[in-house]
Amino acid sequence: NAGVMQNPRHLVRRRGQEARLRCSPMKGHSHVYWYRQLPEEGLKFMVYLQKENIIDESGMPKERFSAEFPKEGPSILRIQQVVRGDSAAYFCASSPIIGTGNTEAFFGQGTRLTVV
Amino acid sequence: AQSVAQPEDQVNVAEGNPLTVKCTYSVSGNPYLFWYVQYPNRGLQFLLKYITGDNLVKGSYGFEAEFNKSQTSFHLKKPSALVSDSALYFCAVRDYSSSNTGKLIFGQGTTLQVKP
Numbered sequence: 001n002a003g004v005m006q007n008p009r010h011l012v013r014r015r016g017q018e019a020r021l022r023c024s025p026m027k028g029h030s031h032v033y034w035y036r037q038l039p040e041e042g043l044k045f046m047v048y049l050q051k052e053n054i055i056d057e058s059g060m061p062k063e064r065f066s067a068e069f070p071k072e073g074p075s076i077l078r079i080q081q082v083v084r085g086d087s088a089a090y091f092c093a094s095s096p097i098i099g100t101g102n103t104e105a106f107f108g109q110g111t112r113l114t115v116v
Numbered sequence: 117a118q119s120v121a122q123p124e125d126q127v128n129v130a131e132g133n134p135l136t137v138k139c140t141y142s143v144s145g146n147p148y149l150f151w152y153v154q155y156p157n158r159g160l161q162f163l164l165k166y167i168t169g170d171n172l173v174k175g176s177y178g179f180e181a182e183f184n185k186s187q188t189s190f191h192l193k194k195p196s197a198l199v200s201d202s203a204l205y206f207c208a209v210r211d212y213s214s215s216n217t218g219k220l221i222f223g224q225g226t227t228l229q230v231k232p
Binding site: 004006031033035041042043044045048055056059091093095103104105106107108109110112 | 150152157158159160161162165206211217218219220221222223224225
């Protein structure tokens with residue numbers, strides 16, 4: 001059973017370009033979370049999605065950032081017109097169910113975005 | 117607001133000695149607490165969780181954590197540290213402040229350095 005798969009592992013973009021980060025959850029998991037880890041900081045929640053639905057995007061910057069989790073295929077975190085401050089590690093996590101609170105999330109290895 | 121604090125940026129211990137990584141939390145209801153470990157350039161690996169029941173929780177790689185409700189703490193412990201335990205450790209609490217999404221609030225992380 002493969003874990004949470006993220007790609008690419010490393011991504012370099014010039015200022016103004018678009019970054020697309022992909023996350024395939026664990027088999028059987030229908031809940032996906034995206035977190036951002038800035039240098040020397042902990043992880044900050046960005047967005048929570050279920051298939052074809054954004055459930056909670058309270059941690060997403062208001063502009064340039066978007067996320068989707070289509071019926072088929074991976075979840076995508078998209079950053080338009082990247083700036084140097086977007087340089088960070090972006091982690092995806094998945095879980096099978098929520099609601100009871102006792103289910104841990106499983107994390108991918110992250111995508112390290114560098115904006116030059 | 118719900119929060120997690122890890123008061124130590126770094127903990128240094130000698131191999132074979134016991135280790136403690138501290139975590140305190142603030143939540144409005146019953147806390148669901150987690151510890152994750154991050155090795156360099158890797159994703160987060162789940163170590164253990166407290167949901168309910170015994171205050172002493174045992175997890176992976178010989179780690180355990182003690183839930184203390186009166187002190188609102190969930191310190192991570194190991195009786196005998198290994199050099200391979202050197203990594204970044206995150207404490208997290210499930211956030212139910214706004215909606216039942218299961219997202220996590222992370223502490224800022226504690227770097228554990230185990231010296232031979």
